[in-house]
Amino acid sequence: MNKDVQSYLARIGRRGGRKSRRSLDAKTARTMVKIREARRAFREFYATCFWSCDPDYLVQLDDVPWVAEQLMQNGGHKGWEVGARLCH
Numbered sequence: 001m002n003k004d005v006q007s008y009l010a011r012i013g014r015r016g017g018r019k020s021r022r023s024l025d026a027k028t029a030r031t032m033v034k035i036r037e038a039r040r041a042f043r044e045f046y047a048t049c050f051w052s053c054d055p056d057y058l059v060q061l062d063d064v065p066w067v068a069e070q071l072m073q074n075g076g077h078k079g080w081e082v083g084a085r086l087c088h
Contacts, residue, residue, distance in 0.1 A: 031061060034086060038067045041082045049074040 024032070039059045042050055049070045050057075059067055064086055071083030 038064045045075050
């Protein structure tokens with residue numbers, strides 16, 4: 001293998017395993033994940049839990065408890081599990 005290619009692969013391999021490449025602190029990253037999960041659940045359970053809302057509504061951080069509550073009340077077993085995950 002070419003020496004330049006080998007050094008390039010070694011360099012990107014080292015970078016891929018380091019935690020420090022993340023520029024967000026852990027709390028901010030967890031918040032972003034929670035919002036992303038709530039948005040995904042809103043889309044996935046729209047017909048059963050959120051049918052009276054605008055389908056293009058963009059869930060924000062303040063909406064996460066509401067999304068979790070609706071999922072746990074109207075989403076069946078799978079919705080309850082997703083809602084319980086959002087609560088933590």
